[in-house]
Amino acid sequence: MELLLCLRIQYSILPTLPSNCELTAGKKIIKENFTNWTSENEIIDNFIQEKQLKYEGKDEVFEWIPYSELIDIKDIKANCFATAIWKDGPLYYKEDEKGWIRKSYKKVTLRYLYDINSITDEFINKVKSYSLSDYGNYGISQDIDTKVYILVFKVQYFDHFCKKCSNKYERYCYLCKLCQGNEFKDNFTNWTSGNKIIDNFIQEKQLKYNGNDMVFEWIPYDELIDIKEIKDNCLATAIWKDGPLYYDEYFERKLKRKSLDKVVLRFLYDFKDVNDEFLNKVESYLLYGTKNYGISQNPDTRVYILVFNNKLLYKMCGCNIIDNIIQENQLKYKYGTVFEWIPYDEFIGINELKEYTMAIWSKGPLSTEYDDEYKLHWKRKSCENVCLKYLHNSQDIADKFLIEVNSYLKSERCYGISRNPDAKTYILVLNENYFCNNCIECGNQYDEEYKRWCEICQVNQLKNSFMTWTSGNEKVDEFIQKNQLKISGYNDTVFEWIPYDKFISICEIEKSGFTTAIWKDGPLRYDCSLRKYMRKIIRNEKVLLKYMYDLQNVNTFLNEIVYLIKESYGLTQSPITKDFILVLQLKELFQEMKLNTDYNFSKSNIIFEWIPYNKFNNIEEIGKGGFSTVYSAICNGGLLYYSNSWERKPNTTVALKCLHNSQNFIDEFIKEVKAYPKQKIENILKIYGISQNPNTKDYIMVFEYAEGGNFNNYLNKNYENFDWFNGLKALINTIEGLNKIHQKQMVHHDFHIGNILFTKTDNNYNACISDIGFYRKIDDIDETSIYGVMPYVSPEVLGGNPYTQAADIYSFGMIMYFVATGKQPFDDCDHDEILALNICNGIRPEINDQIIPKCYSNLMKQCWDSNPENRPNSIKVKEMIKLLYNSLDQAFEKKEHHHYETEKQFNETQECRKENLLSIKNSQLTTHVQAIYMSRLLNPFIKNHSK
Numbered sequence: 001m002e003l004l005l006c007l008r009i010q011y012s013i014l015p016t017l018p019s020n021c022e023l024t025a026g027k028k029i030i031k032e033n034f035t036n037w038t039s040e041n042e043i044i045d046n047f048i049q050e051k052q053l054k055y056e057g058k059d060e061v062f063e064w065i066p067y068s069e070l071i072d073i074k075d076i077k078a079n080c081f082a083t084a085i086w087k088d089g090p091l092y093y094k095e096d097e098k099g100w101i102r103k104s105y106k107k108v109t110l111r112y113l114y115d116i117n118s119i120t121d122e123f124i125n126k127v128k129s130y131s132l133s134d135y136g137n138y139g140i141s142q143d144i145d146t147k148v149y150i151l152v153f154k155v156q157y158f159d160h161f162c163k164k165c166s167n168k169y170e171r172y173c174y175l176c177k178l179c180q181g182n183e184f185k186d187n188f189t190n191w192t193s194g195n196k197i198i199d200n201f202i203q204e205k206q207l208k209y210n211g212n213d214m215v216f217e218w219i220p221y222d223e224l225i226d227i228k229e230i231k232d233n234c235l236a237t238a239i240w241k242d243g244p245l246y247y248d249e250y251f252e253r254k255l256k257r258k259s260l261d262k263v264v265l266r267f268l269y270d271f272k273d274v275n276d277e278f279l280n281k282v283e284s285y286l287l288y289g290t291k292n293y294g295i296s297q298n299p300d301t302r303v304y305i306l307v308f309n310n311k312l313l314y315k316m317c318g319c320n321i322i323d324n325i326i327q328e329n330q331l332k333y334k335y336g337t338v339f340e341w342i343p344y345d346e347f348i349g350i351n352e353l354k355e356y357t358m359a360i361w362s363k364g365p366l367s368t369e370y371d372d373e374y375k376l377h378w379k380r381k382s383c384e385n386v387c388l389k390y391l392h393n394s395q396d397i398a399d400k401f402l403i404e405v406n407s408y409l410k411s412e413r414c415y416g417i418s419r420n421p422d423a424k425t426y427i428l429v430l431n432e433n434y435f436c437n438n439c440i441e442c443g444n445q446y447d448e449e450y451k452r453w454c455e456i457c458q459v460n461q462l463k464n465s466f467m468t469w470t471s472g473n474e475k476v477d478e479f480i481q482k483n484q485l486k487i488s489g490y491n492d493t494v495f496e497w498i499p500y501d502k503f504i505s506i507c508e509i510e511k512s513g514f515t516t517a518i519w520k521d522g523p524l525r526y527d528c529s530l531r532k533y534m535r536k537i538i539r540n541e542k543v544l545l546k547y548m549y550d551l552q553n554v555n556t557f558l559n560e561i562v563y564l565i566k567e568s569y570g571l572t573q574s575p576i577t578k579d580f581i582l583v584l585q586l587k588e589l590f591q592e593m594k595l596n597t598d599y600n601f602s603k604s605n606i607i608f609e610w611i612p613y614n615k616f617n618n619i620e621e622i623g624k625g626g627f628s629t630v631y632s633a634i635c636n637g638g639l640l641y642y643s644n645s646w647e648r649k650p651n652t653t654v655a656l657k658c659l660h661n662s663q664n665f666i667d668e669f670i671k672e673v674k675a676y677p678k679q680k681i682e683n684i685l686k687i688y689g690i691s692q693n694p695n696t697k698d699y700i701m702v703f704e705y706a707e708g709g710n711f712n713n714y715l716n717k718n719y720e721n722f723d724w725f726n727g728l729k730a731l732i733n734t735i736e737g738l739n740k741i742h743q744k745q746m747v748h749h750d751f752h753i754g755n756i757l758f759t760k761t762d763n764n765y766n767a768c769i770s771d772i773g774f775y776r777k778i779d780d781i782d783e784t785s786i787y788g789v790m791p792y793v794s795p796e797v798l799g800g801n802p803y804t805q806a807a808d809i810y811s812f813g814m815i816m817y818f819v820a821t822g823k824q825p826f827d828d829c830d831h832d833e834i835l836a837l838n839i840c841n842g843i844r845p846e847i848n849d850q851i852i853p854k855c856y857s858n859l860m861k862q863c864w865d866s867n868p869e870n871r872p873n874s875i876k877v878k879e880m881i882k883l884l885y886n887s888l889d890q891a892f893e894k895k896e897h898h899h900y901e902t903e904k905q906f907n908e909t910q911e912c913r914k915e916n917l918l919s920i921k922n923s924q925l926t927t928h929v930q931a932i933y934m935s936r937l938l939n940p941f942i943k944n945h946s947k
Contacts, residue, residue: 023057023093026100030061039064043119044140044149047127057093063139065152070141073110076163082110083155090138108138109157113149127151132160174249175211183255184209193218197274198295198304201282215245215255217294219307224296227265234320236265240307244293263293266306274304282306284327321402322417322426329409338366339409340416342429347388347418356435357388365415385432386415390425401426404442413437440531447743452528453490461532462487462494471497471571475554476580480571488744494524494533496570498583503572506545519543519583523569543569544584609640609689611702616656616691623710625754625771625935631656632705639688654688655703662699673701676772683737685757685770708758708765711815712933715822718765719917724906727819728885730756733767735881738812739874741772742805748772749803750935751811752792753818786938791825795840795866798942806868809877813863817845820852820860822917830930833941842866851913853905856884 021029030052039045044064051062070084089106093099111130116123131137136154143150161168162176169176184206193199198218205216224238243261248254266285271278286292291309298305322341329339347359364384369377391404405428408414413431420427430438438445439454446452462484471477476497483495498519506517522541524533548557557580561571569583615637623630633656638648676687686704693700708714711730715722734756741748748755748769755771786797794810797803814825825845829835844864847857859880865871872880886892887902927933 021100022098026093027053027055030055037064039140039142041119043124047124048140055093057095060090060092060136060138062137063091065139065141067141067144067150070108070110070150070152080112080114081158081163082112084108084110086138086152107155109153109155110141111151111153111157112143113151116149123149130161132157174253175247177210180209180211180247180255181207191218193295193297195274197279201279202295209247211247211249213246214291214293214309215247216292217245219294219296221296221299221305224263224265224307234267234269236267237310238263238265240293244291244309262310264308264310265296266308267298268304268306271304272302278304284324325402325405325409326417336367337413337415339414340366342416342418344418344421344427347386350388356440357390358432359386359388360384361386361415361429387430387432387434388418389428389430390420391428408438451490452531453526455488458487458526458533459485469497471573473554475558476571479558490526490528493569493585495568496524498570498572500572500575500581503543503545515545515547517543517545519569545572546582546584547574548580548582608687611635611637611639611689611691613691613694613700616654619656622655627935628657628659631658635688635702653705655705656691657701657703658693658696658698659701660698676701681737681740683733683766683768684740684772685759685768703770704759706757706768706770707760711753711756711758711767711818712824714758714765715818716921719822719921722822722917723914724910725885725888728881728888730767731816731819731881732878732885734769734815735812735874735878737767737769738808739878741769742808742874746772747803747805748808748811750788751808751815752789752933752935753815753824754789754933754935756815784939786942787935788938789933789935790831790835790839790938790941791845791933793839793938794864794868795842796868798836798840798938800942804868805874806871809863809871809874810865810868812877813860813871814845816856816860816863820856820913821845821848822920824927824931824933827927827931829928831932831941832930836938836941848916851909851916853902853909855902855905859884 034045034049039048048062048064055061065086069087071087073082073084075082084107086106086108087104089103091100091102094101113123113126116126127140130151132153136156138152138154141150141152142148159169159174162179164179165176167176167178184203188199188203193202202216202218209215219240223241225241227236227238229236240261240263241259243257243259244263245255245257248256268278268281271281282295285306285308293307293309296305296307297303326339326341342361346362348362349360351358361384362382364380364382366378366380369379389408391401405417405426408428408430413434415429415431418427418429419425436452439452439457441457441460442454444454444456446454466477466481471480480495480497487494498521502520503517504520507515519541522536524535526532527534548561561580561582569585572581572583573579574581615635616633617636619631619633621629622632633654635652635654636650638650639652639654640648673687673690685706688702688704691700691702692698709717718726738748738751748771750771751769755769756767757770758765759768760766784800786793786800788797790798792811792814794807797807817823817825826835844861847860849857852860859872859877862870862872863877883899884902884906886895887899888906892899
């Protein structure tokens with residue numbers, strides 16, 4: 001033993017370096033000193049030497065510390081820790097003095113490695129795990145008696161590790177959740193509410209305690225004194241004798257109480273039984289930004305009581321309905337500004353404008369932000385300019401009032417609700433720029449900020465004007481009103497009835513029935529700055545009048561003009577001849593086209609027009625559907641488009657969709673053409689115009705040519721590159737197109753992969769949706785007929801219910817299945833009444849977890865839920881698909897934790913999915929002979945179980 005001790009002393013620690021020694025020179029001396037010390041273990045020596053060679057002068061040198069250097073050793077609490085004095089102290093390079101220094105007799109923390117018996121990689125990993133991330137890792141020593149290795153740290157080591165269990169604290173938190181949770185558990189037997197459900201609820205809250213707030217607990221009623229009821233008798237103030245329990249992380253690092261604390265009591269009079277409804281109500285009251293202390297109960301009345309911080313008084317208005325709205329919104333809080341009750345006396349500098357009021361909110365909105373230590377704190381932005389929207393006639397809380405309030409709550413710029421105590425009127429408190437982006441009437445956000453056009457409110461404005469005009473004919477009035485209600489954009493023309501005496505300078509009528517005139521008032525146009533329809537200050541608009549000769553019969557007349565009104569201003573009637581007159585916009589276009597051409601066109605990109613059939617060359621059949629045949633062709637005459645002036649784009653490849661038997665059903669054909677979006681909308685196949693085959697007389701729709709074919713064709717050609725990222729890109733394109741269809745209050749009706757086509761731009765393929773509204777034979781006018789591809793048709797439609805947007809979402813879920821597996825749903829069975837019944841009974845395609853990650857399959861299942869009300873809308877689906885896509889997009893810079901978790905799920909299934917796609921391709925698996933993926937009449941298969 002004495003010899004060993006002598007050897008230990010012989011192996012001195014690093015030499016004392018000259019104070020004027022430079023960093024590089026000192027490191028050289030340290031390296032030369034490797035032969036003068038040893039831990040007697042090669043692995044440890046190598047580990048220490050490696051760390052010394054990497055020393056850059058920013059902290060202390062990591063070294064072997066002889067045990068004899070450690071004096072005054074004192075064990076503390078957990079037997080793996082001790083404090084000591086290191087006689088020589090740590091060595092470090094002092095940059096400002098350009099010299100090496102030892103700080104002698106330094107107090108240090110010792111961590112004994114009792115659980116390490118042999119020196120292996122496990123030992124080194126253990127040392128690294130116990131080390132601090134910044135400075136203060138001094139070195140390694142060894143007890144010469146017990147042979148236990150010891151890590152030596154700065155004394156502040158316990159700022160990072162628990163003294164009781166030695167576990168490391170979570171980042172910037174001095175609370176050990178494990179030890180604190182055990183303390184709570186040990187204390188569970190010392191209290192009870194008398195109700196097991198409440199006890200479990202409180203215990204669950206305590207076990208989730210993270211030290212950032214007060215401990216949620218059961219509070220005996222006799223602890224509450226000086227109780228004073230306020231407001232609507234459901235609220236009271238009181239003094240809590242013992243006071244709330246909180247964690248003192250800065251000084252004593254233990255739970256302490258704040259005695260004689262003033263609190264607010266919320267009496268839950270409406271709840272006699274403790275059940276899920278009761279717990280949900282309790283959760284709804286646990287407001288963000290207000291400390292929640294616990295639950296109590298009046299022993300006489302048996303009424304349960306929630307106990308809050310005194311600040312709750314400023315968070316409640318005293319009206320249950322309003323308070324519930326506030327609570328529900330606070331429960332949904334994730335980030336941004338907290339929605340809250342705002343006392344009216346917090347507003348100063350109130351300035352009433354025409355449509356709303358501006359003010360300064362003295363306390364300002366509440367939101368969360370991270371401090372320098374990455375701790376989340378609540379903070380108010382004082383003296384914030386706000387907009388006050390008075391909810392007139394809101395003294396009585398009615399359904400209409402709640403609908404109006406909820407319409408504003410969709411925006412993150414809504415700060416809360418207040419009330420004028422004099423007028424008794426409720427007020428919505430909004431961001432000062434709220435009405436730059438939102439409609440003044442309904443609060444909905446504008447689709448495009450600078451246009452400031454709200455479709456709902458402008459349609460209502462037109463509705464309200466119906467009583468101010470009449471053509472004198474009920475059917476004509478109804479026709480005009482229907483067309484007015486179809487406006488969908490700020491630049492849409494309002495189709496109106498125009499009194500004949502409003503026209504002057506009427507020129508001589510040509511044989512074709514056309515003439516020009518001056519319209520004194522001019523058309524209605526939307527003024528973005530005033531946010532309403534106005535007529536020009538300088539009026540006298542020159543227009544084209546088309547006389548509809550010999551069409552005094554209203555029904556005949558309306559059928560004749562139904563497809564001529566897109567760019568029309570309205571209708572009038574000659575008081576002399578009684579001929580109806582269509583009032584058209586006069587443009588340079590009419591000088592290039594025959595005057596009897598269909599004037600139904602769009603201003604953006606390629607113009608919708610009548611295209612003579614003889615303009616098409618190289619016509620080749622490329623596909624056949626249930627109700628039509630599709631051809632590719634070259635339009636050698638060119639398509640008309642606008643680019644500073646009207647021009648034709650020659651030799652454009654187009655797709656011709658020939659509708660079978662359409663020549664005998666012109667009204668139905670026009671109806672379907674009108675339903676198709678004619679403006680340029682991304683992710684929806686563009687329509688260029690219409691034509692007619694002179695031989696078959698079938699009408700033709702002229703579409704953009706999709707070079708990549710439909711989804712099935714595209715996958716067959718690109719299966720090797722169709723990884724998850726490209727699959728999600730196709731789904732992003734598809735859901736964005738569907739969302740735009742739904743935004744226009746439309747449904748697709750026949751949504752499946754055959755109607756998803758791939759167009760090519762700059763060598764990139766993008767998915768787009770086609771055949772919007774073309775879901776039945778054009779000669780089938782039976783409203784009860786159900787058409788579609790059975791696996792893609794929702795159960796409620798198969799049950800005889802109307803087709804809705806939710807049915808499109810169901811179909812999208814099946815498209816997600818195709819993207820994931822490369823197979824069409826239900827490809828292994830007959831598409832007959834048995835499958836229809838199975839779909840109605842909840843049977844869905846089998847999900848293989850090895851190729852479909854849970855985050856993806858969960859959304860897919862939501863989309864094909866049997867209950868249409870449970871399916872997400874297209875906006876929500878778009879958000880979720882975008883989240884999945886962004887998770888895999890390496891160029892996406894705003895990734896958060898959930899993005900990386902999602903990416904991990906996809907990566908785990910990537911190879912299995914790739915192998916699955918290859919196996920499908922290589923084995924050339926065929927679908928069941930009676931699996932039919934073409935739209936057809938489904939009524940024969942569902943007649944026995946439709947409603």
